[in-house]
Structure formats: structure tokens, C-alpha cells
Amino acid sequence: MTTTLDQPNAKLARRASRQLSLFAPDLVKPAIGRAFVMLRPDILWKNPVMFVVEVGTALSILYTAYKVIDPNSTLASLGYLIALDVWLFLTVLFANFAEALAEARGKAQADSLRKTRQDSTAWRLRLVDTTNIPPGTLATWTKEPRQFIDEVPSSRLKTGDLVIVEAGQVIPADGEIVEGIASVDESAITGESAPVVREGGGDRSGVTGGTRVLSDAILVRITAAAGQSFLDRMIALVEGASRQRTPNEIALSLVLSAFTLIFLIVVVALWPMAANAEDYMKGYVGVETLKSLGTDIPTLVALLVCLIPTTIGALLAAIGIAGMDRALRANLIAKSGKAVEVAGDIDTLLLDKTGTITLGNRRATRFVPLDNLAATEVGLLAALSSAADETPEGKSIVELHRRSPDAAPALPPPGSKFVGFTAQTRMSGVDLPDGRVIRKGAADAVVKYVKAQNGTIPATTDDQVNAFASQGMTPLLIAEGNAIVGLVVLEDVLKPGIKDRFDRLRKMGIRTVMVTGDNPLTAKSIAAQAGVDDYIAEATPEAKLAYIRKEQYGGRLVAMMGDGTNDAPALAQADLGVAMNSGTQAAKEAGNMVDLDSDPTKLIEVVEIGKQLLMTRGALTTFSVANDLAKYFAIVPALFAGTLPWLKSIDVMNLTSPTSAILSAVIFNAIIIPLLIPISLKGVTYRPVGADALLRRNLLVWGLGGVIVPFVGIKVIDLMLTAVGLA
Structure with missing residues (x-):
């Protein structure tokens, strides 16, 4: 398995994969096929909400088939039952399609990366001991004749191998420069055409397989064997193979499952109650009145589907996958979805002064x-x-x-x-x-x-x-x-606009802390100019680690960015550790996210990506709950008003009939899922606001909108059903 890139085409392939439209035919076709595959119970049971919908749909279809055999078995019409079955099935299919489409976008990126890969030749040194490399090794081994160098395919390299890479050659695998300095073209990985300088013995010694050396020669120790490089990790991540559900996602799934279980118990209890209601109540109300209770299984299944939070249950996985996708499109490799999610909950942000707050050189x-x-x-x-x-x-x-x-x-x-x-x-x-x-x-x-x-x-x-x-x-x-x-x-010269960026972070409730090796007087002055909330002067690895622990003991989540071996303890301790791809292997192993661009200011964008993920999930959850409240007013009065006349007082929608109410709500419940797919994949518009302002906006826009939209939508569908004679 190769880990290098066909350099001329790599950037174009990455750009093309990023510009795929949401509903491009190349994405929709495989997503539809995958949606049908995901109907398998052994796959769908991982989404409890939609699994319940699928089981209910199967029961409804069986009941309809029985209706065909025995037309007198129920009071509901055959057309109503068939329409109900179709839309219940589409509800499950649309939910699967949302997740499959998110996965298809990742697979499209992965395929484009695979097409650009090619095997390259590596000059591997024939050394017995590769751990202790004497100075001058590079100059010695690059001289002719090269009888101690083996030319091997990059796929045969192992961790610890030493390879020489000269100008014009592709770096065969991820590694760390042991000796030498070179200009490297990293456009295949980062998309940026400007070359960067990589050198051994410092914090910018890391090199990535697939990048090309433009000048000089370097001696590289391989740190990732075939199949374990950053490129391979990126492919696995964009395909979704490595995605695990995040803690918040699991917690929300448990809440949705609890709601589903509660409504399942309530609806199941209606069946025996309705079956025996005629014997107990025929002296009080007419038998014909009881027929509106909806004693057939399809109607009860439809009632259950409309009561449980199917909208957010259908889109939850897609939102998580899309969050990972946005991180990857920003050239960030997260070791898990948790890292992206934690970025949205960060309370304290540690930033290096040099290169992040200032331009880098005094x-x-x-x-x-x-x-x-x-x-x-x-x-x-x-x-x-x-x-x-x-x-x-x-x-x-x-x-x-x-x-x-x-x-x-x-x-x-x-x-x-x-x-x-x-x-x-x-x-x-x-x-x-x-x-x-x-x-x-x-x-x-x-x-x-x-x-x-x-x-x-x-x-x-x-x-x-x-x-x-x-x-x-x-x-x-x-x-x-x-x-x-x-x-x-x-x-030190401050970066343009850096103070405004810190103001944006402060509006989100995030404290910024500047880390610098300067003396306290210098650090205090620069901190005041930049507008950070705190600073660590004369910073040592121990000082950074102690500060992070102090913040965490106070119940705050901490993010940090670093590139050196001395940053590794703090990166490992931080809740979100972002390592530079150009940094040392120790830093990349300690962090839970790697920035392929090696841009220290990327940490601010990481927080914004995490915030957008949480905002999207919160907005669609609010919309889904508000939808359910509106559907209660649509279904319950129309369905049970015959048995409980006082419910007529809250029948504000005045739907044509109980069957029309149920069918209209089920249809709306199904079609709202694909309509929300673009929002779940693109994310809601990010705004740097505090938690209180965000809550107010969610309630006003998504909460109020979630109430109004179903009222309008269900009423319109009811009128259409009446027009075609299905009401």
C-alpha cells in the first residue's frame, strides 16, 4: 500500500472533492443505494429512534396485507393504509439517506485522494543501528558510489528506517528529519503552493509522505509504516470508518431513546384501551363515536412516529459526520470526532505569542x-x-x-x-x-x-x-x-486584526492566554496590546502543564497548540491538543488533532468549527422538539375528539378528518427530513455570540420556526389530500 501522492494532480483533486455540491449525482446515486442497505435491522438498530420507526412500518405493512385478504377487518380504507405505509417507509429511507449522503461526501474525497496516490522509490540506508546517527551522516552517504543505499518501494518502508531524499524527490512516507535542511513543497497535502523550510534538530522537523523536496537533501527517519500515514488516516476519516460517536451525541441519543420509549409505552397502551372501550363506554357515548379512536395498528404506528423525535433522530449522525468533514476540509486531522466536538466547548485557549499573536520575528x-x-x-x-x-x-x-x-x-x-x-x-x-x-x-x-x-x-x-x-x-x-x-x-509586531479575533472569542465566553518565553514585563505589555485575558511569561513545559491543570481543576476545558517535543506534555494534558504537522513526532502523538497547514492561528478556526457543530445540533434539536409540539396539536384533537369532545377546543388546525390528520402529519414528518439535510451538512451560520444570546436565537428562529412550519405544512398537505380524495 502506497502513501505518496501524484503531486501535479493532488491539489486539483482535493479542490474538486471540496467543491462537490450537496446533491451532485455522483453523491446521490451511491447514497440512495446505501440508504436501502441501511434498512437492515442489524445496521439500523444503532439508531434506536429510526429502528422503532422501521419495526412499526413493518407491522403496518403486515396489517395492510391482512386488510387486502380480509376487507372487513378494519374501519380504515385501503387507500389510507397504503399511503400510510408508503410514507412511513419513506421516513426511514430519508433518515438513512441523510447519513448515507454525509458518508458519500467523505467517500468522494477519499476516492479523489486514492486516485492521486502512487508508489515511489525510496533510498533506504543499510545500517544495522539506526538509533544513533553520527553527525555528517547525510554528507557521507550521499556521496558516490552509493553501495550502502537500497532503492526500495515506499510501501516496503518500516518505522525506524532511514531514507535520503534529495531535491526533486517525493518524501516516501511520514517521518522526522534527522539531519539537513530543505525547502519542501507541501501543496499536495495543504493545498498551498508556497514552499516551506523543514530542518532537523528543531520544532519544524516533521515531514509528510507525498510532499516534494525542492532543494538540498535531508535524512529522514520514517515514523509511519505503509497504511498508517497521515494520508491513510485522512482517507479513513473522510470515509467515516474511523468515526465514533461523540459523548454529546451519545448523550443526546440516550435522551431521544428515552422519549421514544415513553411514547411507545403510551401508544401501545392505547390498543387494549381502545379494544375494550366499547364494552365500558357504549352506555355513555355512541359506538360510532368510538371509531375515531383509531384502533388499527397502522394508525397507532403513525401516531407513535409523529410523537417521537424522528427529525433529529434522523439527522443526528449526519450532523456529526458533517462536522468531521468541515474539519478535514480545513486541513485538520482529528483523531476522533470527540476532538471536533470538544473544540466547541472550550473555555480557555492557550496561544503561543510568536507566530500566532505576533508576526513571528522581532x-x-x-x-x-x-x-x-x-x-x-x-x-x-x-x-x-x-x-x-x-x-x-x-x-x-x-x-x-x-x-x-x-x-x-x-x-x-x-x-x-x-x-x-x-x-x-x-x-x-x-x-x-x-x-x-x-x-x-x-x-x-x-x-x-x-x-x-x-x-x-x-x-x-x-x-x-x-x-x-x-x-x-x-x-x-x-x-x-x-x-x-x-x-x-x-x-514584536502584532498580526493585523488579532485583537478583533480575541474580542470574538471573548464574546463566545472563551478566555485567551498568551504563552511566551519573554520576561514578565515584556509579556504583560504585549498581552495588553493584543487584548488577551492572561499570559504565561518565561514559559517552561512545567509552567504550561501546571496552568492547564489549574484551569481543568476549576472545571474548564482547555485547548492548546504546539509543535515541539517540549509541548508534548501540555498537548497531552489539554482537552484539545492541536499539533503542527511540521512539528516533532512527539507533539503529533500527544495531540488529538493535527493541523496539516502548520498554521498557529488555526486554533481559532478549530474552535469555530466545533462551535458550528454544536450550534447545528442544538438548532436542529430545538426545531425537532418544536415540530413535535405542533404535531401534537394536529393529531391528538383530530384523532380523539370523538371520544373526548373537550379536545375540540384545542383543535386550532381544523383538519378535514382523523385519517387526514394522521396522514398529513406523517407526510410532513417524512419530507421535513430531506429538506433539513442541507442545513445538517453545511451547518448553521456561525456567529461568535455567548451562550445566552445563542439560546435566545435558537428559541426565536428554530423554536418558533419549528412550531409555525408544521402548522402551515400539515394544513397545506391536508388541503391537498382533501382535493385528491384521501382525506
């Missing part, structure tokens, strides 16, 4: 002298110390100096010795051939360095550093020799 914005030098001179020293610094911050310092008026070229002379940044020194710089030593780094590290050189610290140093840090900036001190001469200010 930029140098100003040079500030602390000695007798001018700002341009401080800028020159800072630029010289950053000439060999390949970090975005270092490049921004050089760029800021270059744009300064009358700036001298920052070109270190030949013989200069560059000092790289380390976690221990927290400084970098350059030793010039003329003996000058320039250092740039964190304020406390540079102060400590200068004191060790018996230098002097300007009196205003601490005040300047604290002033900039309190505004959310990062000041780096510049030292020449044993004297601090100035500082360079780095600033």
Missing part, C-alpha cells in the same frame, strides 16, 4: 546611545556584531543600520572573528583585527560580561532597559571592549 526599530556616541555609531557597532548573525533579529539590525542616514557600511574587515550566540552566554559579536571586541546580547548577560572585564556601567542603563521592556520591547545591550555604549530595541 524587528530592530531603534538604536539608543548610552555613552557619548551618536545613534548612528551605536548602529554601526550593532550591525558589525550582527554581520554573521543569520537570525531574523540579526538581519533586521543590519537592515535598520543600512537604512539610517549617512550610515557607514557594516563590513567587518578580513581576519575578523565572529562569536556565535549560545544559550549559555546569551551573547554574540565579533573580534576585529585591530583588537576591538564588540558584543551584543541580553541586558543582564552583557552587564555581567562588562563587569567581568572591570568595565563601567552607565547610570541610566537599568532605567532605559526597564523602560523599553515595560512597553513590550526587547532591549539588547551593545558593548565595545569593557564599556556599554548603547542598546538596540527589538519589537
